[in-house]
Amino acid sequence: MSNAYNRPDQLSPELRRRVLETARRLGYPGPDPVARSLRTRKAGAVGLLLTENLSYAFRDPAALGFLEGLALACEDAGTGLMLIPASPEREDVAAVHRAGVDGFVVYSVPDDDPHLAAVLERPVPTVVCDQPDIGNVDRVGIDDRSAMYELAQHLIAMGHRRVGVVCMRLARDRNDGYVSVDRQHAAHFHVQRARLAGLAMAFSEAGVDWSKVPVVERFDHNTASGEAAAAQVLDRDPSITALICTSDILALGAMNEAKRRGLRVPEDLTITGFDGIQEAERAGLTTVRQPVLEKGRAAGKLLLDVGERTRPRSVNLSTELITGTTAAAPRTIAEERWFGP
Amino acid sequence: MSNAYNRPDQLSPELRRRVLETARRLGYPGPDPVARSLRTRKAGAVGLLLTENLSYAFRDPAALGFLEGLALACEDAGTGLMLIPASPEREDVAAVHRAGVDGFVVYSVPDDDPHLAAVLERPVPTVVCDQPDIGNVDRVGIDDRSAMYELAQHLIAMGHRRVGVVCMRLARDRNDGYVSVDRQHAAHFHVQRARLAGLAMAFSEAGVDWSKVPVVERFDHNTASGEAAAAQVLDRDPSITALICTSDILALGAMNEAKRRGLRVPEDLTITGFDGIQEAERAGLTTVRQPVLEKGRAAGKLLLDVGERTRPRSVNLSTELITGTTAAAPRTIAEERWFGP
DNA sequence: TGGAGTGACCGTAACGGTTCAGAACCAATT
DNA sequence: AATTGGTTCTGAACCGTTACGGTCACTCCA
Structure with missing residues (x-):
């Protein structure tokens, strides 16, 4: 079944055809992505934590540039980018807990933000941007x-x-x-x-x-x-x-x-x-x-890079007067x- | 276990304390969102399909306004917003299949786009924007x-x-x-x-x-x-x-x-x-x-509205010369x- | 003809939660 | 003492997928 969809080489064309045909007849909508994620331990998406009314992210040019860079990195990797609803008013951290993502990017939140704490508790890689070095997470920013x-x-x-x-x-x-x-x-x-x-x-x-x-x-x-x-x-x-x-x-x-x-x-x-x-x-x-766009792209690359994640990496981009x-x-x-x- | 986290009233404070304490000692990171989603059949996120280099969405003012409106609606509902990586070059529809979301918003894609077809195959509610009425999905747009x-x-x-x-x-x-x-x-x-x-x-x-x-x-x-x-x-x-x-x-x-x-x-x-x-x-x-922002907000509302989904709804917003x-x-x-x- | 080798196919065990039925317990009523 | 009612707690089933090992039939060569 799974093979028919994902690994055509593992079975004969004939069987594959029959399986798919039957599936269609039974109204089977294709593999469920959530169940797949559970099994493979990959969600295929990264979360973005902004702690700011989301409209801020879309109006502020610097934030927008960052967002674009991050989106580009995600697009390159074929990964989804999930915006986590975490307005400053809402003390509700549940959204962070509920997010089915493989990692988080945290963009310029106050260092005492409860959402940030919730992200750090999650056992997934995290990249913080415009933050000091904290805990065991990667960082990207400028001096x-x-x-x-x-x-x-x-x-x-x-x-x-x-x-x-x-x-x-x-x-x-x-x-x-x-x-x-x-x-x-x-x-x-x-x-x-x-x-x-x-x-x-x-x-x-x-x-x-x-x-x-x-x-x-x-x-x-x-x-x-x-x-x-x-x-x-x-x-x-x-x-x-x-x-x-x-x-x-x-x-x-x-x-x-x-x-x-x-x-x-x-x-x-x-x-x-x-x-x-x-x-x-x-x-x-x-x-x-x-380089706001580069900052976003670097954050995405850092998060999606499967390479050695032995110790936290820190990327400093250069600025220009x-x-x-x-x-x-x-x-x-x-x-x-x-x-x- | 589940109750200790999500339904404190179902068990005595004493047991709850003991459960949580033990969990912490064992390094349990809290309920896994993906497994939860599988069981509850709720991902807590909606997907946005754009079929356009994502940077377009962040540079084009109209698209940006739509995105902002949609993000606002999601924020209100406490739902995540997932940007699906689907550039026009990439014929790869897998990202649509892999997205763990409760529904899709499709924004202005060509009506013969394979990604759109893939979305319509998924058994989740969908709202299309700036599209003609198609299939059994809600629509928002202008005349x-x-x-x-x-x-x-x-x-x-x-x-x-x-x-x-x-x-x-x-x-x-x-x-x-x-x-x-x-x-x-x-x-x-x-x-x-x-x-x-x-x-x-x-x-x-x-x-x-x-x-x-x-x-x-x-x-x-x-x-x-x-x-x-x-x-x-x-x-x-x-x-x-x-x-x-x-x-x-x-x-x-x-x-x-x-x-x-x-x-x-x-x-x-x-x-x-x-x-x-x-x-x-x-x-x-x-x-x-x-009203680009309203368009995005309306799309989000339509998708997140749990109300009767008997037949496809169609929202037309007004324009002004x-x-x-x-x-x-x-x-x-x-x-x-x-x-x- | 027998044995190894190959490829196709199938069955099953996790993955990690939620939910729900029912067990166990205690107190109050008959 | 037995029944009832209510609460707290436990265990097992289920969600839908993928990974993996095992079975089976078939071919090839000695």
């Missing part, structure tokens, strides 16, 4: 800290010393406003924590008291958040010469806000982003490009006197 | 024919009689060029067939010989294709006053080409699209908006004389 450090040095070399920072959600609780240094260190999103650490290091080395640098956080990740956050920083600290955003989306929002205030970029205010999404490129944003047209040396008061505002 | 008919009438009312058409892939074979009326009728993509039929009807009624109207097809769906197709039409028929595209993406490409040729839109050339994507709105395109700034009455020769070109 967020160094990348941001480099960007900061770029600004420092231009002469920026009074800066403000706009960052994404640092933990699962909503905190739309200023961020203490403690909260920065305790951030549960590795990516954000690392980027802030890179900034802190660079500016501290340049003699700037980091604890005095205004850092504001936004829970939602869209341009409206970027606008509001930028407004908050500029209201309290109109004298800053640069606004460093930890994502391009936030930076694009900040650009809008600057424009609304009549601030010229970069003459009056330098704005930088992070990610290197297409919209940022169009806007000429100074930012750090990271994009010097756009939104960063320039701050004009000094003296210059303002000479050339006018 | 492409009427929507396009309405758009055509809008142009006809403006006075357009000499028009050209740019359409998407009509079948699985690549045919980048002119399309015979036969091929139009035989198109395997229902959506494209219906839209062309709507145009043919409207223009025939207006006294235009449809068989003389240039219709060019492009296999790939991106702005570059739109540009090339528009060029092809304009090269052969410089006298057309309107270029009707069956998607916004193609229309945006056509706009680029018009600009390159120094043709003003809409003064020299009217261009229309179809879909109502955001980029089109920004460009002020005259187009037909269809968007009168943008890319369509206007054609200028007559007389007008040209008066006002200059």
Whole structure:
């Protein structure tokens, strides 16, 4: 029976024909994939854990790029890709337990997320992305800290010393406003924590008291958040010469806000982003490009690679500083006197 | 055992504690989802069949909107969403057979696609989107024919009689060029067939010989294709006053080409699209908006709705004609004389 | 003609859960 | 003391497949 469908060489054409004919007559719909999976111990699919409203994954360009890369890797391998329903509201971890998959990819979830814990309990290989090294799982990501450090040095070399920072959600609780240094260190999103650490290091080395640098956080990740956050920083600290955003989306929002205030970029205010999404490129944003699609593809490859899985592997992809047209040396008061505002 | 995990009320707390403790000591990782699925006959996931390189789904705004809507419906229901690897190259239908899912959503595949046939053989509920009514499955879509008919009438009312058409892939074979009326009728993509039929009807009624109207097809769906197709039409028929595209993406490409040729839109050339994507709105395109996100959500709801599944249901969503700034009455020769070109 | 070798076919035992019938137990009622 | 009722617990059947070993018939060669 099974052979008739899956191993035609194991039986005579005649018998095969008879079996298939009878099966059809009896209304047999072909082998049941679930039973097959149980027997062969292969589900033929990998799960993607996102802990974010799924629409986020489809609207955020960086997440979308990752998703595409992962999907490509799965397609190459002929494997299904299962999106696990795990919104942040829903504490319900059952979906993770119920998923019939051969492995998980975990994309940028807070390190205290219960879904992540549930995934790690499952006895299947896992690849985490944009997370610190944890447990016995593979990892793929970039060196967020160094990348941001480099960007900061770029600004420092231009002469920026009074800066403000706009960052994404640092933990699962909503905190739309200023961020203490403690909260920065305790951030549960590795990516954000690392980027802030890179900034802190660079500016501290340049003699700037980091604890005095205004850092504001936004829970939602869209341009409206970027606008509001930028407004908050500029209201309290109109004298800053640069606004460093930890994502391009936030930076694009900040650009809008600057424009609304009549601030010229970069003459009056330098704005930088992070990610290197297409919209940022169009806007000429100074930012750090990271290979989001490659990240997804690498995660998929790592998970689907049947090779030796002796010890956890860690893949670091490289980033590139994009010097756009939104960063320039701050004009000094003296210059303002000479050339006018 | 099972009860300890899933039905705490069926046994004493003491026993439950003991069972769980022992399980942990023995390194038992919790119930196996696949075995559970086999027994309960529920996989907790729905499959999405796209027959298109998966990256298409993540790059094309309309497909992306559909995907988002579907994902939202799945998230609401706590169901997983599995992307089935079925690129057009790969004739391999095994992935459809192997997918452990409770149902399928089929999005805009040619009606002779082997993957579609494989899905229909599976004894699980199926919802097709942007397809004609087939077999015993639910359907969700729009009335492409009427929507396009309405758009055509809008142009006809403006006075357009000499028009050209740019359409998407009509079948699985690549045919980048002119399309015979036969091929139009035989198109395997229902959506494209219906839209062309709507145009043919409207223009025939207006006294235009449809068989003389240039219709060019492009296999790939991106702005570059739109540009090339528009060029092809304009090269052969410089006298057309309107270029009707069956998607916004193609229309945006056509706009680029018009600009390159120094043709003003809409003064020299009217261009229309179809879909109502955001980029089109920004460009002020005259187009037909269809509720892509709602389409995805409706498909998901239909599939996940446990209600009576006696006979196939068919959901038609409504569309809206968007009168943008890319369509206007054609200028007559007389007008040209008066006002200059 | 006998024995080994070959290929086709068939029967059965897992895979790991869920479910359900019934056993075992205890308490309350007749 | 025996019956009844109710709860907690145990064991076995079943879901549908694949892997594997065994049977059987047949051929080939000595």
